[in-house]
Amino acid sequence: xxxxxxxxxxxxxxxxxxxxxxxxxxxxxxxxxxxxxxxxxxxxxxxxxxxxxxxxxxxxxxxxxxxxxxxxxxxxxxxxxxxxxxxxxxxxxxxxxxxxxxxxxxxxxxxxxxxxxxxxxxxxxxxxxxxxxxxxxxxxxxxxxxxxxxxxxxxxxxxxxxxxxxxxxxxxxxxxxxxxxxxxxxxxxxxxxxxxxxxxxxxxxxxxxxxxxxxxxxxxxxxxxxxxxxxxxxxxxxxxxxxxxxxxxxxxxxxxxxxxxxxxxxxxxxxxxxxxxxxxxxxxxxxxxxxxxxxxxxxxxxxxxxxxxxxxxxxxxxxxxxxxxxxxxxxxxxxxxxxxxxxxxxxxxxxxxxxxxxxxxxxxxxxxxxxxxxxxxxxxxxxxxxxxxxxxxxxxxxxxxxxxxxxxxxxxxxxxxxxxxxxxxxxxxxxxxxxxxxxxxxxxxxxxxxxxxxxxxxxxxxxxxxxxxxxxxxxxxxxxxxxxxxxxxxxxxxxxxxxxxxxxxxxxxxxxxxxxxxxxxxxxxxxxxxxxxxxxxxxxxxxxxxxxxxxxxxxxxxxxxxxxxxxxxxxxxxxxxxxxxxxxxxxxxxxxxxxxxxxxxxxxxxxxxxxxxxxxxxxxxxxxxxxxxxxxxxxxxxxxxxxxxxxxxxxxxxxxxxxxxxxxxxxxxxxxxxxxxxxxxxxxxxxxxxxxxxxxxxxxxxxxxxxxxxxxxxxxxxxxxxxxxxxxxxxxxxxxxxxxxxxxxxxxxxxxxxxxxxxxxxxxxxxxxxxxxxxxxxxxxxxxxxxxxxxxxxxx
Numbered sequence: 001x002x003x004x005x006x007x008x009x010x011x012x013x014x015x016x017x018x019x020x021x022x023x024x025x026x027x028x029x030x031x032x033x034x035x036x037x038x039x040x041x042x043x044x045x046x047x048x049x050x051x052x053x054x055x056x057x058x059x060x061x062x063x064x065x066x067x068x069x070x071x072x073x074x075x076x077x078x079x080x081x082x083x084x085x086x087x088x089x090x091x092x093x094x095x096x097x098x099x100x101x102x103x104x105x106x107x108x109x110x111x112x113x114x115x116x117x118x119x120x121x122x123x124x125x126x127x128x129x130x131x132x133x134x135x136x137x138x139x140x141x142x143x144x145x146x147x148x149x150x151x152x153x154x155x156x157x158x159x160x161x162x163x164x165x166x167x168x169x170x171x172x173x174x175x176x177x178x179x180x181x182x183x184x185x186x187x188x189x190x191x192x193x194x195x196x197x198x199x200x201x202x203x204x205x206x207x208x209x210x211x212x213x214x215x216x217x218x219x220x221x222x223x224x225x226x227x228x229x230x231x232x233x234x235x236x237x238x239x240x241x242x243x244x245x246x247x248x249x250x251x252x253x254x255x256x257x258x259x260x261x262x263x264x265x266x267x268x269x270x271x272x273x274x275x276x277x278x279x280x281x282x283x284x285x286x287x288x289x290x291x292x293x294x295x296x297x298x299x300x301x302x303x304x305x306x307x308x309x310x311x312x313x314x315x316x317x318x319x320x321x322x323x324x325x326x327x328x329x330x331x332x333x334x335x336x337x338x339x340x341x342x343x344x345x346x347x348x349x350x351x352x353x354x355x356x357x358x359x360x361x362x363x364x365x366x367x368x369x370x371x372x373x374x375x376x377x378x379x380x381x382x383x384x385x386x387x388x389x390x391x392x393x394x395x396x397x398x399x400x401x402x403x404x405x406x407x408x409x410x411x412x413x414x415x416x417x418x419x420x421x422x423x424x425x426x427x428x429x430x431x432x433x434x435x436x437x438x439x440x441x442x443x444x445x446x447x448x449x450x451x452x453x454x455x456x457x458x459x460x461x462x463x464x465x466x467x468x469x470x471x472x473x474x475x476x477x478x479x480x481x482x483x484x485x486x487x488x489x490x491x492x493x494x495x496x497x498x499x500x501x502x503x504x505x506x507x508x509x510x511x512x513x514x515x516x517x518x519x520x521x522x523x524x525x526x527x528x529x530x531x532x533x534x535x536x537x538x539x540x541x542x543x544x545x546x547x548x549x550x551x552x553x554x555x556x557x558x559x560x561x562x563x564x565x566x567x568x569x570x571x572x573x574x575x576x577x578x579x580x581x582x583x584x585x586x587x588x589x590x591x592x593x594x595x596x597x598x599x600x601x602x603x604x605x606x607x608x609x610x611x612x613x614x615x616x617x618x619x620x621x622x623x624x625x626x627x628x629x630x631x632x633x634x635x636x637x638x639x640x641x642x643x644x645x646x647x648x649x650x651x652x653x654x655x656x657x658x659x660x661x662x663x664x665x666x667x668x669x670x671x672x673x674x675x676x677x678x679x680x681x682x683x684x685x686x687x688x689x690x691x692x693x694x695x696x697x698x699x700x701x702x703x704x705x706x707x708x709x710x711x712x713x714x715x716x717x718x719x720x721x722x723x724x725x726x727x728x729x730x731x732x733x734x735x736x737x738x739x740x741x742x743x744x745x746x747x748x749x750x751x752x753x754x755x756x757x758x759x760x761x762x763x764x765x766x767x768x769x770x771x772x773x774x775x776x777x778x779x780x781x782x783x784x785x786x787x788x789x790x791x792x793x794x795x796x
Contacts, residue, residue, distance in 0.1 A: 005126075005185050009034065009096040011086065011113060013060035016130060017102035019160035022064050022071040025080040026161060026603070026663075027190050027679055032092060033057045034084045057083035071161050073603060073661035086113070093120040098182075100154060102130040105259075110139050118147050126178050128154040133202050133263045136171035148173040154182060155203055156192075157392050158252075162604075165391035166192035167203045187461055191603060191679030193391040195384050201267045202260060204378050204385055205392030208399065210260050212367045214276045216245050219363050221280065221317075223355070227300050228314050232328040233356045237336040238364070239346050239396035246300035248393075250293030258287055273370060282317050289320070298322070330356035342396045343405035350406055362418060364402060369415050371399040372423035375450060382437055383447050383458055400437040408436055425450045443472040465686035467496050467531045477518060482507035485515045491524035491696070492689050501537040502530060504588035504620070506559060512566040512592075519575050525692035525700075526570075528592060529580030529685050536581075536589025539563075541614060545784045548775045557772055563588065563620040564764050567595030572702045576695035580688035582681055586610050586658070590670060591620035594629065597703065598695065599675040600688040601662040607670045608658035613793040615735065615780030617743045618653065619771035624763040626652060627747060628706045630669040635708045636757055642711060643718065650719055650747055654740050656793075707757040710749030719744040735779045735796055742770040 006029070010021045013035035021031040035056035041047045051058070061078060064071050072078060084092065093099055099121055103109055110129065121127060127150055129139055140148050152174045157163035166186045170179050186192040197203035202210065220230050231244035241248070249257045258279050265277040279287075286292075286299065293299030302322050304311040313322035332352030339345040350361045371385055379385050386398025403411050409430055415422050429437075429448050434455065439446045445458040470476070470486040477485040482499035495515040497508055519526045529535070547556050570577045570592075581593045582602030590607050593599055601607075609622045617623060626649050627635075634640040651657070652668050659665035662677045678687045711718075723740050726732045732740070746766040749758040774780050779796050786794035 003181060005097045005181070005189070006030065007032065007096050009093050009099045010102060011035075011099065011117070012102035012104075013057040013083075014102065014104075016156065016158055016160070018060035018064055019071050019158060020100060020102060020130065020156055021060075021081050022077070023156075023160040023190060025077040026073045026661075029080070029189065031081045032084065032089070032096060033060065033081055034086050034089055035060070037085045037087050053085050053088060054083050057085065069159065069162065070660065071159055073161070074663035074667060076667075077663070086116075090116055090120045093117060093125070094122055096121075096125060098126040098128070098185075100128050100130060105131060105134060107134055107138050110134065111141060114139065114143060114147070118143055121147075125150065126182060127151050128182070130154060130156055132206055132260065133267070136169065136174075136199050140171065145173070149175045150178055152178060152182070153197075153199075153203075154186075155197070157205070163392065163394075164191075164193040165195060165205055165388060166190070167195050167197045167205065167388065167392075169197045169199055169203060171199065187680060188463075188683075189679060191681070193387055193682075195388040195391065196379065197384070197388070198376075198378055198380075200378050201264055204388035206260050207264065207374065207378055208367070208371055208385065208389050209393045210257070210264065211273065211276060211370055212363075213245055213249065213257075214261055215366050215370075216363050217280060217283075218276060219359065219366075223359060225355075225359060226314065226326060226328075227317065228325050229328050229356070230359075232333060233330070233349070233360050234363075237333045237345065237349050238360055239342045239402070241394040243394075250299040250301055252293070253295050254283065254287055254292045254299050258283055272373070282320065285320060291315075291320075330354050332357040332360075343401070346397065346402055347405045347407075361414070364406075365411060365415050365418060366420055368399050368403045368411060369420040369422045372426050373421070375423070375425070380451070381447065381449060404436045404438055428453065440472060443469055461680075461683070463680075463683040463686045465683070465689070467494065467529075467685070470494065478511075478514060480507045480511055483511035485511065485518060487523075488527065488685075488689055490689070490693060492692055493519045493523050493526050494685070494689075495526060495528045496530045497528075497536055498530065498532070499540070501584075502532050502534060502589070503537055503540045504563065504592070505540045505543060506562075509559070509562045509566050512570065516569055516573050516575075516577075520573060523575065524696035525576040525578065526573075527578050527580055527685065527688045527692055528596065529582075529688055534582070534584035534589075536586070536592065537584050538587025538589055538610070539620070541784050541788055544775065545781060545788070548781055548784075551776075553772060553776065556775060557768070560619040560768060560771060563591070564768070567591055567621045567625075568760070568764075570595045571597065572705070574702060576692050576700045578688045578692040578695070580684050581605055581607060582684060587618065587622075588620050591618060591622045591625060594625040594670065595621065597700075598691055599671050600684065600691050601665065601671060601675060601677055602681050602684050603662050603677050603679050604681065605662040605665055606658055606660055607662075607665045608656060608668075609653045610656040610658060612654060612656045612739055612743075613783070614787050615739060615777065615783035616774050617739065617746065617767065617770050619767065621764055621767065623649075623653060623743070623746050623767045624760055626669055627708060627763070628760070629672055631706070631708065632672075635706045637709065640709065642709060642754075643715060646711070646715060646747055647719070650740075650744060653747075654743055705760050707759055708749065708763070709754050710747075710752055710758050711754060712749050712752040715748030716741070716744040719748070733795060735777070738777075739774060739780075742774060746770050 008024050009032045010017050011034050013033050021033045024031040037053045038055050045052050123146055140151055153169035155167040157165045183194050186194050227246045231246050234240050235242050235244040261277045268274050290296050291299055300315050302313050304313050314325045316323050332349050332354050336345045336349050382400040386400050389395055390398045412422050437448050446455045447458050449456040475487045477487055482505055484496045486494040488494045577596040578598045579593045579596040580600050585593055585607040587610055590609055609618045611618050630645050630649050659668045665671045678684045723737045727737050750766045752758050783794045
């Protein structure tokens with residue numbers, strides 16, 4: 001049995017297969033992508049050529065380059081995928097440690113393929129199927145004992161890069177060792193959340209998620225709700241993604257969605273709610289008419305071509321005609337908007353008395369009762385059910401977490417009043433005096449275990465770490481309204497931001513200094529990170545705009561200087577500082593990230609210096625930091641032509657470029673080659689802690705400040721020639737050019753020449769001067785206002 005997975009064969013190069021191959025490559029694993037030889041040739045095609053025979057797998061690679069959102073973290077990772085076909089290249093399966101089948105959902109097709117795989121795979125190779133509903137017994141019929149021992153289902157969710165869920169389903173003969181190997185690989189290398197399902201139709205996530213969607217549809221027909229009303233209710237207000245119900249179906253594709261539902265209807269003859277899975281007339285008609293959602297240009301929603309695609313039309317389910325969307329207003333949803341805590345928000349909607357509240361309560365309680373009755377049929381415990389639905393459908397809370405938020409006892413009473421039937425074990429739990437499915441004991445999460453009728457600890461990887469655990473353990477050292485300092489143990493402190501969107505303000509800057517005072521005195525090193533949904537969306541624009549409008553430039557200078565100084569102090573502190581960015585890391589958030597001695601970044605990182613979007617340039621040292629990263633060890637080198645590198649930095653800041661992954665952030669220069677990348681966000685803080693301890697225990701010394709050999713006015717003039725052309729061709733406005741000229745002056749070192757070395761301090765002074773002059777401009781203030789009101793940049 002193979003213990004380390006270095007190379008994986010993916011059989012089937014459709015959307016799912018190529019997505020899996022891409023994500024293996026994203027994670028640094030080599031992949032061999034094989035598909036069938038095309039059944040027919042176009043006129044003049046040479047059917048013996050590799051180009052023809054590998055056409056499908058080669059075409060899949062071309063599609064990966066174009067797909068949005070991108071399935072790859074960088075163009076560079078595609079070099080890790082080799083292509084071939086299922087006739088000429090089967091012998092190459094011998095090179096692979098894991099072979100994953102992703103061909104069409106047809107038992108005969110899979111069986112035929114597995115009989116070929118068995119001839120070529122190594123005896124110790126793991127073999128799996130990405131099926132979403134076919135039985136393991138059926139798929140492995142006629143295969144030998146070794147094959148069955150190494151076989152299981154590995155069900156990824158689409159898009160593979162972004163959906164956290166990986167369902168593992170073992171057969172009766174699957175070896176425990178195989179399951180363990182794939183669990184570890186899936187979690188630690190691919191960054192997935194692992195859930196254990198059973199060999200039942202559609203496993204966990206699709207069984208509950210699709211039931212929920214079908215139940216919503218049948219209930220809406222009774223209450224005559226429109227699709228936009230339903231999507232408004234079952235969106236963020238109920239802790240669900242913005243795509244809610246019908247937009248989700250459009251993204252997945254109505255053919256796929258109805259196929260999964262039909263599979264449930266056909267095979268789940270014992271399910272007491274089987275009829276819920278029967279597709280209503282309008283859904284069948286939509287599939288017949290090829291109204292399949294995004295893939296066909298329209299499903300429940302469609303872009304209005306007459307408005308240039310700006311307006312989105314909604315479908316009238318009675319007529320199957322598109323119409324303009326109606327404005328949806330419900331008091332309960334308005335009230336929910338202001339509730340940040342997702343549990344409180346969901347409970348407030350379900351408890352509301354208006355039409356939306358009643359609808360949400362009725363549908364949700366039905367899904368919760370159904371989920372409770374599916375254990376132990378689809379999973380052994382409620383943790384696997386909750387994780388499956390959360391990670392597979394992007395819900396903030398799984399069914400049992402929603403039930404806890406609403407109240408378990410109250411839920412049971414309301415279900416009975418509505419004629420719904422919760423599972424008997426729920427009432428047994430309540431009878432034993434346990435009032436919630438989840439709890440906390442000794443700082444760790446616990447859950448109600450049904451077979452043993454007792455409380456057990458939720459199992460998780462030892463590398464999982466959250467600020468939440470420090471809160472439960474009373475590990476707080478100090479804090480204010482926007483930031484807190486925690487003791488992570490082993491001599492490491494953690495600075496957590498918790499302002500709105502984690503935006504940088506005076507309190508955060510003050511706490512950066514306090515964190516260093518405390519760590520330098522009593523600890524080995526400092527990590528900067530948090531549990532929020534984003535690392536930091538940048539500086540507090542509102543506060544800066546208010547100060548600029550009242551011409552209080554003194555306080556703006558004070559704040560920006562203090563932020564520059566705090567970032568510099570982190571860099572040159574005698575203790576190592578490791579920053580742990582993830583998701584949105586913009587503007588000031590990017591500056592904090594680059595201010596540390598090392599970065600441990602989440603693979604999903606959206607990082608950029610985007611100040612140009614509000615008419616400014618970075619003001620916390622970002623211009624100097626990006627120069628420092630891009631120039632590296634050659635900043636002061638006489639033989640080094642700085643202009644091409646200067647241009648790279650200028651374009652990254654001047655075009656407000658946002659890297660859409662940690663790999664891309666490396667390529668742009670926001671991260672260095674030495675910085676670490678963590679595939680699984682749950683491990684980010686513990687990986688950052690390991691990194692800071694490595695630095696501290698390895699004899700850390702703060703780096704020497706960089707000195708730069710910059711071109712001065714000649715460099716700025718070269719860049720301005722490019723800007724002049726752009727303005728002439730109406731690519732940029734006069735104000736865009738003014739911002740860019742100021743940026744060029746900072747980056748080229750002001751009034752210097754290549755014979756003089758420019759210090760970091762000098763660059764920070766130039767940056768501050770440019771930042772303050774721009775924030776005083778009326779056009780910049782208009783841009784800031786527009787961003788606050790509309791959430792997008794103004795071109796003035």
